[in-house]
Amino acid sequence: MNTAAQKLALAASLLLASAGARADEVQVAVAANFAGPMQKIAAAFEQSTGHKVLQTSGSTGKFYAQIKAGAPFEVLFAADDETPAKLEAEGAGVPGSRFTYAVGKLVLWSSKADRVDSKGEVLKKGDFAHLAVANPKLAPYGQAAMETIKALGLTDALTPKFVVGENIAQTHQFVATGNAELGFVALSQVQEGGSFKSGSGWIVPASMHAPIRQDMILLEKGKGKPAAEALMKFMKTDAAKAVITAAGYSL
Incomplete structure (x- = not known):
């Protein structure tokens, strides 16, 4: 191999090594x-x-x-x-x-259209058996949900209906599969292009819980x-x- 070829081979190997270091x-x-x-x-x-x-x-x-x-x-x-x-x-x-x-933004969501009204009044009516929330000890969205429920004065009424998810993904799954009629989830999980991908929901006012x-x-x-x-x-x-x-x- 002549000197020029050796230099070219060396340059190529250095280039590959550099690319490997960057990746x-x-x-x-x-x-x-x-x-x-x-x-x-x-x-x-x-x-x-x-x-x-x-x-x-x-x-x-x-x-x-x-x-x-x-x-x-x-x-x-x-x-x-x-x-x-x-x-x-x-x-x-x-x-x-x-x-x-x-x-983040918290939303009360149902997989069924027209199930959740625009003000969350469905929580006060209580005509549902299960409400999904994320574990407030592990998930900040769960903590925000508990703060919202407390602000509404519904803690005692709703606690027996809780279905607790380990995280917000599992909580969303509970509602999506119908194992819970309603649930507090992250808006990012159910929104696309500024509207709900499916179902119905109430975007919880930021004033009802600590900022996420x-x-x-x-x-x-x-x-x-x-x-x-x-x-x-x-x-x-x-x-x-x-x-x-x-x-x-x-x-």
Whole structure:
């Protein structure tokens, strides 16, 4: 092989090595309510950067326990702002990396059209057997649901009707399958293009519960990892924000 050919081969190998170094994977823990939008964001991120997103969805409370137990997650998309702050304070999150990526909206939803009125009066009528709510100890949307029920003065009347989901995804499933006539779910799960994909619902006024600020944070296992740090930056781009707002969140 002559010198020119050797240089060309060396340059090609270096280029491939560089590309391999740039292409990386990021282990992401995503709150169940954000799983759908995250799939779209991940696709755009992968196309833009070459990095691959390995996504696991579930309840924020369980993710906290798993992260503290050493789970390999590098980025957390929480359904609240308290868990990322706690992880940062406890040394499991990178200081200064967390920020609010979305503000969630709670909705009382039924899979049946005209079942839920525009003011949520159906809750006061009580002509239903089951009301699905996410576990308030694990899921911030469940906590928001409990605050809403309390604000309506219906805690005692509705508690016997509760069907409790481990996370907001399971809660939505209870209602979608008819195992519960009604349920408090994330608007992002049932909205598309500004209207309900199916069924009927009441968007709960934000004044009836604490704001559902959803923060993300770079975890210690993701510190210095190209894909993890690139994803943190990508979430602040117009492309990511467009997906978030289209899914029914505020910024």
